[in-house]
Amino acid sequence: MKKKVLAVLVAAAMCVSLAACGGNGEEKKEEKKETKAATEEQKEDKAGDKGRLMMATTTSTEDTGLLDYLKPIFKEDTGWDLEWNAVGTGEALKMGENGDVDVVLVHAKASEEEFIANGFGVERFPVMYNDFVVIGPKEPIAKTDDINAVFTQIINDQLPFVSRGDDSGTDKKEKKIWENLSLDPASDPNYIESGQGMGATITMADEQKAYCLTDRGTWLKQSKDATLESELEIVCEGDANLLNQYGVIAVSPEKYPELNNEGANDFIEWICSDKIQKLIGEYGIDEYGQALFTPNAGTDS
Known part of the structure; x- marks a missing residue:
């Protein structure tokens, strides 16, 4: 009888020991998870600490x-x-x-x-x-790689044109082209200045069915992402003077x-x-x- 009791006690002790070991294993797993999370958090903090x-x-x-x-x-x-x-x-x-x-x-x-x-x-x-391009209605300007011909036709035919007018790099480029041609855009009653960024200027040109000078990157994104009312397209590209x-x-x-x-x-x-x-x-x-x-x-x- 004593042997049976002793065997039961030993078995119970082994179960408690195994349970404790299992508990320690789970605790260690949790500790590892917490340590890993803390490490990731430290990495995030380090990324922004400068x-x-x-x-x-x-x-x-x-x-x-x-x-x-x-x-x-x-x-x-x-x-x-x-x-x-x-x-x-x-x-x-x-x-x-x-x-x-x-x-x-x-x-x-x-x-x-x-x-x-x-x-x-x-x-x-x-x-x-990238490069600058002229966008606008496909008529009356025929597609060309000659920026001087396009700007001259805009003035001669008094075609609508929307300028940035904000002393941006694009605006500086546009004004330089007019200057080199000895043309005054103010002589065109349909020449207006948006005073805004490139995206807003493209939108205004679209609304006015007008021409404008834009960098190619903004035009590609704007023409794909935005809903344009008219069918503007590139009418001038490839001129050596249009590098941006x-x-x-x-x-x-x-x-x-x-x-x-x-x-x-x-x-x-x-x-x-x-x-x-x-x-x-x-x-x-x-x-x-x-x-x-x-x-x-x-x-x-």
């Missing part, structure tokens, strides 16, 4: 969706949280001159070089390019030592890297059938 990088840029980098695409990748790679104001190039450079931003990404090379010459920027780095080059510049830390020059330099190195240049060159192909920008960091453009 703070904010403020950039002024042209509307086309925002309207095309490129910056929204690159922002999370930049944060993951560098720890900086990129924020931006998308305005015309003239206003973007003005923000740099006032020390309101850390870095500028714009597309008007002459103005960018002047910005640096005046001591507001450190150095200009080419990033990417983008450059990035860190605002001078000598003028504004309180700015985030470290973040600005990190951004320049990052966006000019092989990895990001490849991503820029692929952006838009799946959705629009062609890239919205062509990367060209490391060139003298």
Whole structure:
């Protein structure tokens, strides 16, 4: 009888021991899960622990969706949280001159070089390019690669034209074409200025059934994503004078030592890297059938 009782006690003790071991195993699994979750949380905290990088840029980098695409990748790679104001190039450079931003990404090379010459920027780095095109009704302008012929016909025939009129890179390019042709667009009663970004200007041109100069990237996105009332199309493309080059510049830390020059330099190195240049060159192909920008960091453009 004593042996039976002893055997029962031993069996009970073994069951308790096994249950305890099983409990420890479950506890260890839970501990591992909690440790893994804490590690992931630490990674997220680390990604944002460098703070904010403020950039002024042209509307086309925002309207095309490129910056929204690159922002999370930049944060993951560098720890900086990129924020931006998308305005015309003239206003973007003005923000740099006032020390309101850390870095500028714009597309008007002459103005960018002047910005640096005046001591507001450190150095200009080419990033990417696309081209300008003229969009509008397919008649009466026949499709051509001669921008001078198109602008001359617009004035001679007093065709409707919507200009950015905002001192943006696109506006500067348009005004330069008129100037080179010695033409005054104000002589055309159907010439109006939107004073807005590229996307809004395209919408206005669509409403007015008018012509306008736009960068190709914004046009591709706008024509696919937006509901346009009329049948605008590209009527001029391929002219050598329509190249649209983008450059990035860190605002001078000598003028504004309180700015985030470290973040600005990190951004320049990052966006000019092989990895990001490849991503820029692929952006838009799946959705629009062609890239919205062509990367060209490391060139003298």
